[in-house]
Amino acid sequence: MNLVKNRVVGIHPIFYMTILLVAQWISSSALAENMQQKGFDIAARSDRSDRGFSDSEVKMTMVLQNAAGKKATRTLRLKTLEIPNESVGDKSLILFSTPKDIEGTALLSHAKMLESDDQWLYLPALKRVKRISSKNKSGPFVGSEFAFEDFTASELNKFKYEYLRQESCGVLICDVVERAPLYENSGYTKQIVWVDSIEYQLRVIEFYDRKGSLLKELRLKDYRLYKNKYWRPHLLTMKNLQTKKNSDLVYGEYKFKVGLSNSDFLKGRLSSLR
Amino acid sequence: MVISLFKAAFLAFVWVLFLPELSHAASVNKKLDVSGKVALQFRGFTQDALWSNQNSSDTEYSFAGELEVRWSSHDGNQQVSFIPFVRWDENDKKRSHYDLREAYWSYKSDDVKLLLGVNKVFWGVTESAHLVDIINQTDLVENTDQEDKLGQPMANLAFQKDWGLLNFYLLPYFRERSFSGEEGRFRTQIPANFDDAKYESGSKRRHLDFAFRYSHYFGEVDLGLHYFKGTSRDPRLENSFDNLNIFLKYDQIEQIGLDLQYTKDAWLWKLEALVRDGYDKSIFATVAGLEYTFYQIFEGVSDIGVLIEYQYDNRPAYEAVTTADNDMFIGTRWTSNNMQDGSVLAGVIVDKKTSETFYNIEAKTRFKENIVLELEVRLTTQSGLDEPSYAYSQDDYVQLQINRFF
Numbered sequence: 281m282n283l284v285k286n287r288v289v290g291i292h293p294i295f296y297m298t299i300l301l302v303a304q305w306i307s308s309s310a311l312a313e314n315m316q317q318k319g320f321d322i323a324a325r326s327d328r329s330d331r332g333f334s335d336s337e338v339k340m341t342m343v344l345q346n347a348a349g350k351k352a353t354r355t356l357r358l359k360t361l362e363i364p365n366e367s368v369g370d371k372s373l374i375l376f377s378t379p380k381d382i383e384g385t386a387l388l389s390h391a392k393m394l395e396s397d398d399q400w401l402y403l404p405a406l407k408r409v410k411r412i413s414s415k416n417k418s419g420p421f422v423g424s425e426f427a428f429e430d431f432t433a434s435e436l437n438k439f440k441y442e443y444l445r446q447e448s449c450g451v452l453i454c455d456v457v458e459r460a461p462l463y464e465n466s467g468y469t470k471q472i473v474w475v476d477s478i479e480y481q482l483r484v485i486e487f488y489d490r491k492g493s494l495l496k497e498l499r500l501k502d503y504r505l506y507k508n509k510y511w512r513p514h515l516l517t518m519k520n521l522q523t524k525k526n527s528d529l530v531y532g533e534y535k536f537k538v539g540l541s542n543s544d545f546l547k548g549r550l551s552s553l554r
Numbered sequence: 555m556v557i558s559l560f561k562a563a564f565l566a567f568v569w570v571l572f573l574p575e576l577s578h579a580a581s582v583n584k585k586l587d588v589s590g591k592v593a594l595q596f597r598g599f600t601q602d603a604l605w606s607n608q609n610s611s612d613t614e615y616s617f618a619g620e621l622e623v624r625w626s627s628h629d630g631n632q633q634v635s636f637i638p639f640v641r642w643d644e645n646d647k648k649r650s651h652y653d654l655r656e657a658y659w660s661y662k663s664d665d666v667k668l669l670l671g672v673n674k675v676f677w678g679v680t681e682s683a684h685l686v687d688i689i690n691q692t693d694l695v696e697n698t699d700q701e702d703k704l705g706q707p708m709a710n711l712a713f714q715k716d717w718g719l720l721n722f723y724l725l726p727y728f729r730e731r732s733f734s735g736e737e738g739r740f741r742t743q744i745p746a747n748f749d750d751a752k753y754e755s756g757s758k759r760r761h762l763d764f765a766f767r768y769s770h771y772f773g774e775v776d777l778g779l780h781y782f783k784g785t786s787r788d789p790r791l792e793n794s795f796d797n798l799n800i801f802l803k804y805d806q807i808e809q810i811g812l813d814l815q816y817t818k819d820a821w822l823w824k825l826e827a828l829v830r831d832g833y834d835k836s837i838f839a840t841v842a843g844l845e846y847t848f849y850q851i852f853e854g855v856s857d858i859g860v861l862i863e864y865q866y867d868n869r870p871a872y873e874a875v876t877t878a879d880n881d882m883f884i885g886t887r888w889t890s891n892n893m894q895d896g897s898v899l900a901g902v903i904v905d906k907k908t909s910e911t912f913y914n915i916e917a918k919t920r921f922k923e924n925i926v927l928e929l930e931v932r933l934t935t936q937s938g939l940d941e942p943s944y945a946y947s948q949d950d951y952v953q954l955q956i957n958r959f960f
Contacts, residue, residue: 344893352893352923380589380959381926382895396819398771406701407676411776415820416849419857420891465819467850543665547771548712548719551675552660552667554587554624554633 319441319457323473326480327436333510335361335540339532344424347524354378354422361540367393369435371545375553376422386553388545389414389428393437394463402550409550418467424527425496425518427467431529434482438463444472449483452476468495479503481511489522496520506534585628590621593957599739600933604948609645609737616643620655633660635673637705641696648735648748649695654705667712672705675723677767677778678826679815680841682863682883682903685826686780686811689765691729691787698740698932698946699914704729718770725763728785728804739949742791744800751789751802761785761806778813786832788874805874807832820847824863832873839867839876843883859887861901875942880906885914894919910936910943928955 342354355378361371369391376385384404391397397414417429439459446455454474461468469492474484482500489495500513516529543549597614623636637656643649658671675689683700690703707727713720730751734741755761763784770777789802811828827840843863851858862885865878885901896919903912915931930953937947 346893350893378923379895379920380591380924381920381957383589383959407674408678409676410679411771411815411817411822413817413820413822413847416847416857419849420855423890423892423895543714546714546719547776548714548769552633552662552712554626 315443316441318443319459322443322455322457322475322480323439323441323459324436326475326482327434329480330510332364333362334537335359337535337538337540338512341530341532342422342424342426343528343530345526345528352379352423354424359540359544361542361545366435366437369393369397371542373545384554386550388547388550390545391435392463393435396464400547400550402553407551409547415465417465424529425520425523425525426516426527426529429461429463429466429468430487430498430518431516439471446477449474449476452478452483454483479511481513493522495522506536510534510536585626587624588622589960590619591957591959593618593955595953595955597951597953599948600950600952601948603739604945605741605743607736608739608741611645614643614645614739616641616649618642631662633662634658635660635671643738646695646735646738648733649738651695651732653693655703656705665714667710667714669708669710669712672707673710674703674705675710677780677813679776679778679813679824680826680843680863681824681845681861681885682843682901683826683841683865683878685839685841685878686778686813686828688780688782688787688809688811689723689725691731693732694740695732695734695738704732718768721765721767721769723763723765723767725765725784726760728759728761728763730759730802730804731787731789739951740946742800742945744798748802751804752792753785754803754805755785759785774817776815776817780809780811782807782809782811786830786874788876790833790872790874805833820849821845834870834873837867837869837873839869839878841865841878845887847887855891857889857891859889861885861887865903877905877910877912877941877943878903882906890919894921896920905941908936908938908941910934910938910941912943924959926957926959928957929953930955 337357337359339355339357342356344352354376357375357377359373363370371391372389374387376382386402388400389397397417399412399414401410401412402408403410418427421428439461442458444456444458446453448454454476457473457475458470459473460470467490468487469490470488472486473482475481476483481503484500485498486494487496487498497519499517501517502514503511504514505511512531512534514531517526519526595616595618599612602612603610618639618641620637620639625634626632635656635658637654638652639655640652641650654672656673658669658673660667660669676687677689678684678687690706692700693702693704694700696702706725706729709724711722730748733748734745736745753759753761761784763782765780765782767778767780784806786805786807789804792801792803793799794801807830809828809830812826814825816823822845824844825840825842830837841863843861845859845861847857847859849857861883863883865881865883867876867879869876869879881903883901883903885899888898890896898915898917900915911934913931913933915929918926918928920926933950934943934947937944
């Protein structure tokens with residue numbers, strides 16, 4: 281009896297510890313998986329709230345400001361074609377109107393999900409169409425604090441997600457999710473995004489650079505509802521916390537379903553845009 | 555008289571330069587868009603002119619202006635473009651010239667587009683030479699880099715398919731290359747006789763040229779193929795019987811060519827090649843090379859690219875002159891990626907046989923919203939007496955240009 285008991289007691293702690301460790305590992309990995317799934321679900325809910333917009337066109341003004349407060353502006357027009365397939369990115373065309381010396385310059389992008397995008401630049405002075413390396417998606421876009429990836433790479437499958445917490449963000453309650461880029465050539469190790477729990481729209485994004493330090497903070501404001509379904513922010517404020525430079529992106533009125541199709545986003549169209 | 559007029563023009567330019575903004579409103583989506591630029595250019599030559607009768611001054615001022623009027627119909631299917639250009643040069647009467655860069659009407663419907671009128675077309679991928687770019691004649695008097703082109707009258711029919719872009723061109727009127735006059739720099743010892751160019755074709759400049767181009771991309775490869783039959787854009791130099799005059803002779807040629815770019819990560823691999831039949835034996839020419847860019851160098855925002863290209867051309871000396879026969883180009887491109895959009899392109903082209911070396915620096919930066927400053931430096935060393943570029947060997951220069959866009 282004693283022997284048995286002793287034996288049981290003798291074995292028990294190891295056995296118990298093992299059980300405990302396994303159980304803990306299972307539950308913690310389940311929890312981690314849970315957190316990843318929850319993060320993904322929040323991002324997916326946000327991404328899918330935008331489904332079916334088909335195509336859109338919008339004018340934008342970009343206001344650049346350096347640390348000394350000196351300002352410069354660029355005006356551009358963005359045309360986007362939604363590609364319903366979630367494993368392929370959207371197509372976009374950016375046309376510059378000012379500064380006057382780059383008027384007519386155009387940038388055509390065929391976004392991919394994880395590989396590099398296909399991009400062509402049209403230079404009106406030479407009337408030259410140039411295929412460019414899309415490795416540079418993390419560099420400054422026309423001298424601003426926005427990188428090209430900042431306003432094109434919000435597609436669901438470009439990131440892996442981790443749910444962090446829920447907290448208030450202004451008058452709203454936000455889910456806070458960490459996302460890490462899975463696509464090539466990103467300039468970021470991770471981003472922290474605040475997604476509100478009512479309209480599921482992005483409110484704040486923090487960008488962490490390749491060294492893991494906080495680099496920039498983007499605030500997305502002035503959301504307006506189109507066609508009773510599609511929310512669009514009309515003011516994006518990007519602050520570079522390391523250089524103290526900032527850039528604002530002010531959107532005009534969006535136009536949806538303007539009849540754009542694949543053929544408007546072909547390389548061959550670039551030389552006859554205007 | 556000319557000088558005082560010039561001073562008046564200078565004052566007018568300064569006035570335009572600091573003219574307040576008429577309107578900051580974005581002109582996107584406007585059906586009629588009028589814009590343009592005026593530019594003041596200063597060239598300082600580092601050596602005395604080589605040939606007699608060239609202007610003895612080592613400096614040269616000139617003004618240029620370009621107006622752009624664009625109209626598009628409400629549905630966007632019809633477009634009209636009108637772009638006149640004018641330059642007024644202090645020293646060289648031939649460099650004072652005007653041209654219609656564009657003056658066309660176009661109509662597009664689904665995947666077909668028809669364009670009638672004067673237009674400019676660019677083909678190609680390489681940087682040190684533009685080998686396959688044949689539609690437009692070079693406006694050589696503007697700049698010896700051959701990137702300025704004269705407007706070309708054409709009927710252009712284009713078909714955009716999923717599998718590529720097809721372009722057909724009928725070119726009913728030939729533009730002769732512009733050259734410096736007797737007082738100007740960049741000329742041969744005996745100035746070429748422009749006003750009496752010779753043609754192989756009996757219809758002279760009214761010969762109907764034809765061109766076709768297919769272009770598309772396949773994954774990371776961008777491809778262009780072309781065919782051209784008509785008047786060569788490159789004139790041959792022919793001496794008159796008494797050797798007192800040089801004539802320009804424009805032959806009939808037939809050409810096929812290829813341009814190719816492979817884009818992978820920060821690498822651009824480039825190739826242009828052509829085979830041309832014309833005056834004598836077939837000519838084969840190619841420019842091939844690469845460009846690699848280091849992005850956001852030194853943890854900053856600027857980029858530096860490295861460019862290497864090899865130029866080869868097997869044409870005999872009695873053909874139209876080319877300097878790109880067996881040459882290496884090594885260059886670097888820096889872009890500031892900041893508010894001013896500054897950039898510097900610096901390169902050197904070395905002839906592998908003669909060691910003749912050409913240095914080129916082009917830099918520019920935006921100064922305020924609508925003013926762009928440009929610097930250009932061109933130097934040639936080791937020009938042998940028997941080299942075609944010997945004629946220009948005393949024409950090294952530094953150029954400053956201030957552009958006001960409106």
